[in-house]
Amino acid sequence: MARRRPAVRAVIVPLLVLALAIGTGWWASARDADTRSSLTSGLDALPAGTQVAGFTDWAAIRSALDLGRASSAAGRAALTDDASLRDLTTRSVVGQAIDGMETLYGWSAADLDWEAYGQAAAGSAMVARLSGWVSLDAVKARLRTLGYTRSGGTWTLSPAGRAAVGPDLAATLGFVAVLERERIVVATDRPAYVPVVVGTIRGDRASLLSVRPAADVASSLAGSDAALVQAPAIGCSTTSLADKGADVQAQAAAALGRAGRLQEPTFTGRGLVEGDPDQTITFASAFRSPAVAADQARVRAVLARGPFVGRTGRVEDSLTGLVAGSRGSVTTLRFRLDPDRGTYLAGDGPLLFASCP
Numbered sequence: 001m002a003r004r005r006p007a008v009r010a011v012i013v014p015l016l017v018l019a020l021a022i023g024t025g026w027w028a029s030a031r032d033a034d035t036r037s038s039l040t041s042g043l044d045a046l047p048a049g050t051q052v053a054g055f056t057d058w059a060a061i062r063s064a065l066d067l068g069r070a071s072s073a074a075g076r077a078a079l080t081d082d083a084s085l086r087d088l089t090t091r092s093v094v095g096q097a098i099d100g101m102e103t104l105y106g107w108s109a110a111d112l113d114w115e116a117y118g119q120a121a122a123g124s125a126m127v128a129r130l131s132g133w134v135s136l137d138a139v140k141a142r143l144r145t146l147g148y149t150r151s152g153g154t155w156t157l158s159p160a161g162r163a164a165v166g167p168d169l170a171a172t173l174g175f176v177a178v179l180e181r182e183r184i185v186v187a188t189d190r191p192a193y194v195p196v197v198v199g200t201i202r203g204d205r206a207s208l209l210s211v212r213p214a215a216d217v218a219s220s221l222a223g224s225d226a227a228l229v230q231a232p233a234i235g236c237s238t239t240s241l242a243d244k245g246a247d248v249q250a251q252a253a254a255a256l257g258r259a260g261r262l263q264e265p266t267f268t269g270r271g272l273v274e275g276d277p278d279q280t281i282t283f284a285s286a287f288r289s290p291a292v293a294a295d296q297a298r299v300r301a302v303l304a305r306g307p308f309v310g311r312t313g314r315v316e317d318s319l320t321g322l323v324a325g326s327r328g329s330v331t332t333l334r335f336r337l338d339p340d341r342g343t344y345l346a347g348d349g350p351l352l353f354a355s356c357p
Helices: 015-023 038-044 058-064 073-085 098-105 136-145 159-165 167-172 193-201 212-221 232-239 245-259 290-303
Strands: 052-056 112-120 123-130 148-151 154-157 175-179 184-188 226-230 267-273 279-286 319-327 330-337
Touching: 038 052, 038 112, 038 123, 038 212, 058 073, 058 112, 073 098, 098 136, 098 159, 098 167, 123 193, 136 148, 136 175, 154 159, 159 167, 175 193, 184 193, 212 226, 212 267, 212 279, 212 330, 226 232, 232 267, 245 290, 279 290, 290 319, 290 330
Parallel strands: none
Antiparallel strands: 052 112, 052 226, 112 123, 123 184, 148 154, 154 175, 175 184, 226 267, 267 279, 279 330, 319 330
């Protein structure tokens, strides 16, 4: 496996900077280079109604794995395999189709700066920023070759094209927009959702980061190589122990008796930073006030040690070196993580220390 960079701390971007980025429309103007964190740029491209957002910093991952541009077949194979084994591509919808996309589309995750994927009631969207070496004219030429037809700003994949690219890529890349000024490709599952996402990117519609709890969580995860952000109902359901049986329920009740009462977050997230050999993972939860966040940092720190309620063994078997705290209305729990002992970006499975009442 390729050599990896040393572990680094996730950088906490001041919320004032994040607010200025949104309020002054840095993204929409596109007159200057986007100087925000990649995570902020990615989440700011997703509509405000997004309930689940995944983010993958492909440029940082290629650097972490010492793969350069991953322009060779061997480099792309290493990116596919190594990044997957390290849980770095779990939130990506194109990370397992690198070779196929290179062959068909002429670009892939190996050619992206970052990728964001959001799911909302109105539709699902992938937004990806193409690296500087990718020709946008070549991107559009490949779309024509594959059987896409353009109407307005939306490229639609024909039935014959869907058969040629296969069901997985057709589901992800069925409706596409290419934003030349921003060097961004937008792909959605519904044609009507394309202009919604494009309008968000260009500042005509509110983004996910206009939702204050989501922006607060994103700020605490800035610097992550891969991240997951969830609205409260989904974040609560995916960490729940409700279906784990009476024994687990009793164990959870005993743990809460020692730690204190859980409060329901207003948004949640988790972010992963690659390291050698250990990674850093941060679990972030926004609450209704700084006082609640401070209390929940204490409660959840107690729950993040000892028996791993709902799972086997102890929390420390995979998550070590806990640093817990709060900043404003956000609680963070940061751990060292050996990815051979546990992976958490899928967002599935009971996590009492990141759960809800």
